[in-house]
Amino acid sequence: MRIGVIGAGAAGLTAAYRLTQSGHRVTVYEANPYVGGRTHSEHFGPGHHLDTGAGWLTSAYTSTLALFDELGERERLQPMRASAPAELLVEGKVYLGTGLPRTPAGEHIVPADERERLRNWLRWLEGYPPLGYRTFNDQENAEAHLAPVSPAATRYLFGPMFEGLFAPLSEQSAEFLRSWIAASRAQYFQVHEGMDAPWKRVASHLDVRLNARVEMIRQGGTRMEVVANSMGTEFDGIVAAVPPPAGNRFVTRAIEPRWVAQLDYEQIRxxxxxxxxxxxxxxxxxxxxxxxxxxxxxxxxxxxxxxxxxxxxxxxxxxxxxxxxxxxxxxxxxxxxxxxxxxxxxxxxxxxxxxxxxxxxxxxxxxxxxxxxxxTMAPGHFTRMAAYQRRPPLVFAGDWTHQACIEGAVRSGEAAAEAFGPG
Ligand SMILES: Cc1cc2nc3c(=O)[nH]c(=O)nc-3n(C[C@H](O)[C@H](O)[C@H](O)COP(=O)(O)OP(=O)(O)OC[C@H]3O[C@@H](n4cnc5c(N)ncnc54)[C@H](O)[C@@H]3O)c2cc1C
Missing domain, CATH: 3.90.660.10 (Polyamine Oxidase; Chain A, domain 2)
Structure with a gap:
């Protein structure tokens, strides 16, 4: 089959690579002049770069590591050095702690009567598998879930940590909080030459069109047409591997009535x-x-x-x-x-x-x-995603369909490729 993949981030590139391996003919469309999406690195000179988005991978990223192994990219990974002690400024007072909030040091901020409950909860999370699609308590928000555990930890540790990069705890699924904290017990890695290096390698095996922003997709019977830079190209199937706020420009209810409604696609933030x-x-x-x-x-x-x-x-x-x-x-x-x-x-x-x-x-x-x-993995998000059956000709991929990390994007790309079967 001829398949168009929209977006050359980790999800789109993984989907395209696996589809090619299965014998499909694949074209990747990328709006930027470079591949990698949110794994983009800026290079300032020899031995000097900034990972502008994702900065680390973990040993829990089994699909990503397997892909890098296949490509001979594993040797680029280097264990991340222990981070400097975190100084936390809480209402004018500085607390020092390494590995917050999992170590007793982080608990200085938590009053004695809440510590045991917090420790028990963290211990329970150690048996919690990260990065899955569990729907247990998914309708509950993370703030409500944490309230009986420790109001101080909610206010001073988890609240700011999640609000900084994600969204307030009250807007996040309890499942997201649990699975994120469970994932933090892994070994961390950086990529020697920048986080985008392995993705450039993946792209080197593929037909990638850069500076090609998809403006529209059209469906005629079983054929799909992708319009980028005012040029239309026909495909048998499409993988839309872009964040929904970007995809909303071309994935409409007319194109994908069932899943756009069921996944709350237009509302994903x-x-x-x-x-x-x-x-x-x-x-x-x-x-x-x-x-x-x-x-x-x-x-x-x-x-x-x-x-x-x-x-x-x-x-x-x-x-x-x-x-x-x-x-x-x-x-x-x-x-x-x-x-x-x-x-x-x-x-x-x-x-x-x-x-x-x-x-x-x-x-x-x-x-x-x-x-x-x-x-934002809002309450109910994982329940909706667990129900999602990827059905050609249009299949969604991207971190939002799995987990907010590189591994989530990679797994979503592999699932998208699998949905098309052999070419
Ligand atoms: C600051 C920051 C820090 C992070 N830290 C980590 C971390 O340390 N570890 C970790 O695992 N994860 C981290 N993440 C999350 C991780 O980067 C993402 O989950 C993952 O890279 C998402 O991949 P993706 O393919 O789903 O989406 P993206 O990487 O966003 O790829 C989507 C691609 O689609 C392209 N596109 C959009 N619209 C169009 C269009 N109309 N036509 C064509 N192309 C289009 C975009 O340009 C982009 O290249 C971080 C993210 C950020 C922003």
């Missing part, structure tokens, strides 16, 4: 994310990882000396800082020019981290913006 990366020669006076709690405008500030950085790689003898706006502040900054975004993020970060060098003193100043950073 993604949080936004704005970050500022700074780097310059010199040693940082301290390794610092601060999270502003309870939630301020800034989700986290890291300021460290070079070497292997948390979100990529910075040369030895350099220092770097990464300032992440929380999702609400990121949305607020979204329409401003880069210079203004940098100014706002630096100003807020400097209030939390005294001594942060002035903005103009950094050699590298790079603003990262993600309009669609991570999907």
């Amino acid at each position: 993604y949080s936004g994310q704005c970050r500022l990366y700074l780097a310059m020669p010199g040693d940082a006076p301290a390794r610092l990882h601060r999270r502003a709690l309870p939630m301020g405008l800034i989700a986290s500030v890291e300021w460290q000396s070079g070497g292997q950085g948390a979100w990529g790689k910075c040369p030895g003898g350099w220092q770097w800082a990464l300032i992440c706006g929380n999702q609400a502040y990121s949305t607020h900054l979204a329409d401003l020019p880069d210079d203004e975004v940098a100014g706002h993020l630096w100003t807020e970060a400097a209030k939390l981290v005294p001594g942060l060098p002035p903005l103009k003193s950094w050699n590298v100043r790079h603003v990262v913006r993600w309009e669609q950073a991570v999907p």
Whole structure:
């Protein structure tokens, strides 16, 4: 069969690669001038890059690791060094802890009478398989689920952690919280040359059209037509591997009446994310990882000396800082020019981290913006996804159909390819 794949992120590239292996003829359409989607890395010079989206993989990513093995990409992975101790700023007081919130250090913030319940819950989660499609308690929101466990942990640990990158706990499925925390017990890896390197390798085996934004898809009988850059091409099937807010432009109820309604496709939301990366020669006076709690405008500030950085790689003898706006502040900054975004993020970060060098003193100043950073797995989301049967000619893939991570995207791509059977 001839199959068009829309989106060259981890989901679309995995789908296209597996479809090609099954004997289909595949064309991938990608709106950007590069592949990788939210695994994109910015390269500033030799041995210096920033993973602008996903920064790590874990040993729980079995499908991703198997794919990298097949491609000979596994050797690019390097275990992530232990992160600097997190300094948590809670109502004016700084708490120090590594591996929050799973270790007793993280529990300093939790009053004694809540600690045992929190420990029991974390212990119970150790037996909880991550990254699946469980629907147990999926209708409940994460805040309600946590309330009997520990109000302080909800307010000071999980709330800010989830609100920073995702959405408030009250808008997230309890299942998402459990499965995310369960996944955090794995071994973490970075990709030596940048998170997008393996995806460039996958793409090198495929027919990928860059700068090809799909504007419309049309259905005529069993044939589908993809229109990109005003050119139409016919296919036997389509994999739509884009976040629904982008797909809403071309996946309509007329095209896919059943699943658009049942999956709540038009309502699926993604949080936004704005970050500022700074780097310059010199040693940082301290390794610092601060999270502003309870939630301020800034989700986290890291300021460290070079070497292997948390979100990529910075040369030895350099220092770097990464300032992440929380999702609400990121949305607020979204329409401003880069210079203004940098100014706002630096100003807020400097209030939390005294001594942060002035903005103009950094050699590298790079603003990262993600309009669609991570999907909101709202209550009921996993129940809807568990019901989804991928049926050609139009099949959805992407992190939103599985889990908000690379492994979720890869598994969704493999499931999409499987739905088409052998070519
Ligand atoms: C800041 C940040 C940090 C993250 N950290 C981690 C992490 O450490 N570990 C982890 O596992 N996950 C992390 N994630 C999540 C992970 O990056 C994503 O879940 C995963 O990469 C999603 O892959 P995808 O293929 O579903 O979507 P995407 O990567 O978004 O791919 C979709 C592609 O479709 C293209 N597209 C959109 N519209 C069109 C159109 N009309 N026509 C053609 N192409 C189109 C886009 O340009 C894009 O390339 C992070 C995400 C962000 C934003």
